[in-house]
Amino acid sequence: MVPGKKPPQDASKKSTLKIAAAALAASSIENYDFFIYGTAAALVFPDLFFPGQSPLAGALLSFSTFAIGFIARPVGAVIFGHLGDVHGRKRSLVMVLLTMGLGTTLIGVLPTYDAIGPGAPLLLVLLRLVQGIALGGQTGGVILLAMESAPPRRRGFYSSFALAGGPAGILVGNFAFLIADGITDSDSFDAWGWRLPFLASVALLGLTIYIQLRIEETKAFKRLQRAAAAESGEETGPFVKPKPEPVLEPVLEPVLEPVPEQVPEPVPVVVPEGRAARAARSPVLEALRRYPRRIVLIGGAYIGINVTYYLFMTFAVAYGTNDDILDMPKSRMLLGVLCGAAVQLVMLPVAGALSDRFGRRGMLTVGSALVGAWAFVFWPLLNTESPVVIVIAFVVGLGLLHTTMYAPQGAFFAETFPTETRYSAMSLSIQVASVVGGALAPLIATSLYAWTDSWLAIAAYMAGVCLITVVSVLLLPETYRIDVEETAAVRPAEADEAGTVTSI
16 A cells, blocks of 8 residues: 555545535535525515515415425426436536525525515515425435445435435524524514525535535446446447447459449348437436336325424424414424424434345334324324423424434435436425425315314324325335446336336
């Protein structure tokens, strides 16, 4: 070994840790940007962008702009999924970060209704759409950046860092608003203090530059580039369409008496277009054509994770603080949420490592079943109105049980698809499910309580979506031992015209 030079294994481990840290930072800031909008929508947006309305109408209009971000996420999944599958994970993630950073920073300098009239809420909706599109591509980007760069037996552990950005972003976002509120009085906060957390997202620009200059493309995508080049007959360049070989006329030696001879016309040879070329043209369409069953099942597997997450994070706070339900102080409920999120942040790498040892499916099914059962304990615990009991309810439900099914999802969902359509297929699956699941979860839970005047209906709703997750996961094969650098040439399409399912 050369003196002063690190062994290859140490250098590789350091590079993987650097990528995992970058994925955690990117995911944290992206989720921070997305969720601070929800806080501002509750605190200041009704008065600043929808004045002249009743408090309830202003809140409904404000939260409707929050939901628009979810509707835009599948669009982002298609756009950035295409970029990630064709041009690389790193390049797509860089574009995602720039888009989110620009959209969030512009919200921080947006004029209010008093300044420009109806144009203010219209611009707010437009920038929320930009945020939603960016987040639609972020999830797949950060997970693949970490997972495809990880050692084969540590993919669950390293991909969990990308998922940890969810609780980390919520923690940082809440603290940002607490700081902004602490350094301003009420009038100053409404005038300019609320803008500070949005302007802080300019940090995304620095992270974007770091990822562009210091982070390498993933090993799986590099292998896909080599396979595509070999398939097309080119030495370099991904997804180059095959070129026909030039036909050289034979050089005939002169003869004294040439004998005329009937030469048949050449039969044209049709070279079938390779999978890499088709995927390069439209990875989303290729994924839908080859893996529709997996896309639906991954969406079903994500439903329980996503719905219960937003019920813990958002609806539970409304349930506890609503004047017509428990009417507790908001600080008491927020303390429970923050404690649960902090425990989840710490436990995610642990649960991810356990999925590397025991498999993804077992962790997901056990975690989903336990969260479904805990739903019938969680709401009665909130009804005690005891601060200590409420913290315990969130720590167990969100911090421990939900983490058991949350941590393996990134690696499991990504491993289900081959490299050339992985970004598009995974992003589309989870973002469509987030519209059906998380975006509607608080509204459905509120409606169920208004209809039944009981927490039992909400608990049954949570148990039902967890059951959907369990069934979907059981219909998918285990993936934690597969080679994620395999392409579609190695993994056949899941079904032929008769619907015969083949192995992943």
